[in-house]
Amino acid sequence: MNEYRYDNQTVQGFILSAIFWGVVGIVIGLLISIQLWAPAANLAPWLTYGRLRPVHTNGLAFGLGVGAIFGLFYYIVMRLCRRPLVFPRLARLHLWLFNAIIAAAAVSLLAGKTQSLEYAELEWPLDVAIVVIWVMFAVNVFATVIKRKEEQMYVSLWYVLATVVAVAILYVVNNASVPAGLWKSYHAYAGVNSANVQWWYGHNAVGFIFTTPILAMFYYFLPKTTGLPIYSHRLSIVSFWSLIFAYLWTGAHHLVYTPLPDWIQTLAIVFTLFLIAPSWGSVVNGYYTVGADWSKMRTNYLTKFFVLGITFYGLQTVQGPTQALRVVSQLIHFTDWVPGHVHMGTMGWVTMTICASIYYVIPRIHGTEIYSEKIANAHFWLVLVGQLLFSITMWITGIQQGALWKVQNADGSLKYSFMDGLVKNYPYWHTRTLAGIVFAVGMLLFVYNVLKTIQKGKALQASPPSPAPAAA
Amino acid sequence: MSEIPDTAEAMENEETAHRLPLGWLVLFFGLIAWGVVYLWLYTPALGGWSQAGAYEKAAQAQQAQ
Ligand code: HEM
């Protein structure tokens, strides 16, 4: 009956995989947050903070984030191109390989195999495998867009294409390395050049994993859930091109006050501040869209996810540029302020938007309604409280840390030792673990709700009710 | 359930499709203007400021105390 059925199953496979890796990543997040204040929780060599931290970041960025991106992009592309995927079986193979790679990645990181470049830890054999599946993904997305049945390209498709192209370039350039054995390699660049390429990549991982794909979802699912059309096409397109143009110049803001030449730092800071404009172009567009009918906040349970998500994106894209200013960087860099920034973005914007998109897609695939709006609302409030508590405690202790490090005695020596600063973190680190638990409980409700919805959809399929099911 | 594919037209508001809010335009061009000034001031070959120079100055000021 439905030519999208096979592809929809692939989409659901990616969504369930993303959820699985999300749960793993969050549990490990809780553990590493405990290890920071309870060293005894470093149980075995492969369960120490140093090994687990990259499993947390890779698991959530690439398992949860990219898994959701694959699934939801296939979904969005099919709908906006008005046709099924051109290569359905390739997408299914892509799904299996994706999970095999993430599993292998987790094992290799636990074994301590790493390129020692943040977000590019995976060693070269895994890099090769990742390039292969990314090409499979790109081929399918581009073929489907080229053979589309809808002439006009909605803004989400632009964000999809930018993500596919930019990630490919970034990944290949920064993971270029000289192998010295199966699980050991050296970065193709040395010294300051290595750092510069690494943070060009690192920042754009944020740009093209945690920003452009999430905007593609936001621009697509906000109008779909609310029934309100996007406020301004022109604003969305101008924002898109200026965002893409500016993002690629900003990486060096991670290297303020380093041996990197001053002019490169300055240029990066200029582009970084400029990024506020294209970022807020999407924020404004989102607000004006919902502004056409604010009652949707009450009448449609998903609207608040998107509105809060774009709000945290807005805050994130003011806080981020501010951090790049020399006067701010010298205070907050190396402190816990940065994890505060990171988790407002990852929990408040990225995970919030992905969850809302999944809530939209899963019932549609099964021709049913969400299992429980009540549970979804409880999920919303728990993750919101957990994230705010996490970010705010980290900002406070971060500023305190940065300030303590600078205090000097009359002779110019440092007044506070490393231990003085560390001990002052403990109450905040305890609170962060609590915040993580609140967030994790919220996410478990989400998982339960999604699984129950799928179960409901399957039951429906097994015994279709005599009158046609209400169109979702 | 039957699929209802999207049309780009249905996703966008026709009446406001070409609008760019004034406040946003001010932000956009304001940041470019700020960027030009900042770039000039903090590029060693242009405005003369440098990380090492700023450090020297601060160190001398401390010594003078
Ligand atoms: C205009 C947008 C943004 C700008 C200009 C920006 C800027 C920055 C800066 C300057 C830092 C470095 C802080 C330091 O170490 O001194 C940073 C760190 C970080 N930001 Fe943002 N940010 C932005 C948006 C976001 C968003 C939306 C996310 C989404 C999750 C995000 C995630 C991160 C992450 C993960 C790091 C940590 C990088 C590391 O490992 O050191 N940022 N950001």
Ligand code: HEM
């Ligand atoms: C229960 C929830 C979570 C907890 C308890 C948690 C905990 C942590 C901890 C303790 C760190 C290390 C901070 C440090 O270096 O001092 C960290 C880093 C990080 N987490 Fe999480 N996390 C959670 C959720 C998430 C989610 C949902 C994402 C992404 C979708 C995420 C992405 C990251 C990233 C990218 C970093 C690296 C930040 C940097 O290098 O500055 N986390 N997390």
